[in-house]
Amino acid sequence: VDSLKFINFLGICCDIRLDQSPSQVIKPGDSVKLSCKTSEFNMTSYYMHWIRQKPGKGLEWIGNSLKGQFTLTEDVPTSTQFLEAKNLRAEDTAVYYCINHYHCDYYFDYWGKGTEVTVTSATATAPTLFPLAQCGSGPRDMLTLGCMATGFTPPSITFKWKDSTKTALTDFIQYPSVQSNGKYMGVSQLSIKKADWDTKDFVCAVEHSAVPPPPISPSLYVMTPSKEEIKDNQTASFACLASGFSPKEYKITWLKNNKPISEEVTDFCQDEQKGQGTTLYSATSFLKVNESDWTDLSEYTCQFEHKTGTQTKTGDECVKYDLEFKFTEPTSEDILEEEIPITCEVKAKEKGFASIKWMKEDNTVIYEDKGEHLKNTFTVSAQIRITKDEWIKRTLFICSVEHKDLPGSDQETYQRNNDPKPPSIKLLRPSESDLLESENVTLLCLVSGFFPSDVIVKWKHDGSDLPSSRYSNGPSVQYAGSSTYYMNSRLVVPKAESYQNSNYSCVVRHESSDTPIERTIDQVFGKTFDICIINIILKCPSVNLLWFLDKMWSYTTCKNLGPHRQLLQKSARFH
Known part of the structure; x- marks a missing residue:
């Protein structure tokens, strides 16, 4: 037996595994189907067998001598082999091992951990769990945790470990159950890193026939009436499907506008699947009402009451009919x-x-x-x-x-969108270089912080609307991370209008204000800076300078522009 255990450890080191179904407790005369799923190798390249070991007995080959009671089948696509046993008796109580071998001399390369099958008519007793901590010396970077289950019958029990992240831990040892005073005791050990002990919690749990499995909540769905049923039969049928729950006990109630109703209701319940020792159930409830009760926009809700809690699911308000x-x-x-x-x-x-x-x-x-x-x-x-x-x-x-x-x-x-926010308006003058060097200057109107995005911007000259060909409006752009918008408008002003002592207005219309919001600028071509007068002796026989408020003009009787005119222009640029 010791050598067999050593070979099994070699198999684990090579990452080849045989995963067996959990332990089971059945009554005399019943049947059982055990599974063995292989991984990391092709099951068609190995020989697969089963061996059992009864309490206090040696290993027993399940071969031709037991052929009438045991049947082997396999599902190659899922790499799973099954052992089905019929009409079991108390003497069939044993640990059943799945094994495989590659060599023709029949020593076994890999073993499963075993599935304990207990055949008994006795009443099961639930175990009591005690945590065990390492008290002696061990590897400096490892700790051993223990879990002891006592006082249970029958002896079949399965230990499970998980950490605080609910991750299942599989690298643990489970020792065979030991009998004492008609009850059984079992122990499991788990090795962990000391670093994990300081940062995580660890949970030991057991599966036993006397311990009901944890309840499982269902997935809940509601199906609403079809337009064909409503049109042809003048009825409206609903279906409520609850799937994958355990235990079996449940209650379904239909609500109309959050109040229980007692119309025609039909319920069905059935086993859905069996796996890992737990049976999952599904239930369906049908409700039929008059079509007028559905099309008046009433709300129908399926309420599912279960050990895991109460769930509700509501049907759509109405069939949309592709409108x-x-x-x-x-x-x-x-x-x-x-x-x-x-x-x-x-x-x-x-x-x-x-x-x-x-x-x-x-x-x-x-x-x-x-x-x-x-x-x-x-x-x-x-x-x-x-x-x-x-x-x-x-x-x-x-x-x-x-x-x-x-x-x-x-x-x-x-319904209209959120409440509007008024815009903030700034009107910018042209730059000095534009005033002196360009034939046209540009006025810029900045509009910001408004909602919604729709806004109208117009320009006026001395109170009169300007044609839209004179200005251009940019699009409304939303600020990043905000619900408000900004935009700008540009007005082109020719210098020909500089003879007029006039003003220009940017007029903004937005739904946040009953009246237009207006900003005005005047004396666009006015000088906002001082002029430095330079005394220059001009040799031209006749030079006249004419001065106007905020404007300077030069006049000469010379027939040609000589150096004196050039000096005058240069001095104007640097005033």
Whole structure:
């Protein structure tokens, strides 16, 4: 036996594993199916066998002598072999080992950890767990933790370890159960790094026939009525599916608008799957109501009560029938008017509209069209005009349509976006170099911090609107990480207008203000700096200088421009 254990350790070092199903306790006369999943090698290249060891006995080969009771099957795609035993008796209680070998001399290369099968009619007793800590010396960087289970029957028990991250730990030792005074005791050991001991918690758990498995919550789904059922039968059927839960006990309740209902309900429950010793269940509940109870926008909810808690799942508010609603927002100019237009457009895949209407939040109809022309179109639309006050207060409106494929009506709500934020406006003068060297100068109007993005910018000259060809408006751009926007507008001013003592205004219209916001700049070509007079003796026989307020002009009777004119121009640049 010692040599067999040593060979098993060699198999683990080579990363070749035989993973067996957990221990099981069954009653006399029942059957059991054990599994052995191979990894890191091709099972078709090895011989697979099973050996069992009864309590206090030697190893027993499960071969031809037991052929009538035991059957071997395999599933090559999943690399799994199965041992199925029928009509088990108390003397079949044993640890069943899955083994394989490659060599023809029949020594065994790899062993599974074994599956303990206990056949008994006795009442099971749950174990009590005690943690054990290392008290002696050991490797400097390792610690050994222990877990002891006492006072249980039958002897079949399975230990499991996990850390504080709920990661399963598999590199542990489980010793065979030992009997004392009619009860059993089992021990498991886990080696960990000392560094992990300082940063993590470790949990020992056991699986035993007297310990119910931890409850498992279901996945919950609700299926709503189809439009074919509603149209053809004038009924609406719901289905509530709960899958993958344990234990089996549960209760399903249907709610209408959060209140229990007692309409026609049918429930079904069935085993879903068996694995790792736990049976999972699925349940389905069907509810049938009149189609009018569904199409009046009532809310139906499936409530699932279980040991894991209560879950609820609500069906969609209504079947949408492939209708597409689209609202056309008012333009920047529209929102400055006393009445603001809002348009609702609805598209369908089939012809057959019966009506389209607008309603207020209290269902008061403010517009309705039931014309015959609606029946022969895929698209219908309706426009209403709301007051400035309704727009500012973000009043809610409802667009509703009727269609031949709808059991009732379908609708969408419209409400303006968040409250507006007023813009900040700055008007910038042209630079000195532009004033002196360019034929045209540019005035820049910066508009920032406004919401929503729609804004109108115009320019005025001495109070009169300028044509849009004189200026250009940039797009509204959203600030990064903010809901507000900014933009700019540029006005080109020719120097020909410098003869006029005039002003220019940037006028901004935004829905945050009932009146235009205006910024004005005057004396665009005025000098905001001092002029330094330089005395120069001019040889030209006749030079006249004419001075105007904030402007300087030169005049000469010379027929040609000589050095005196050049000096005058140069002095003007440096004043």
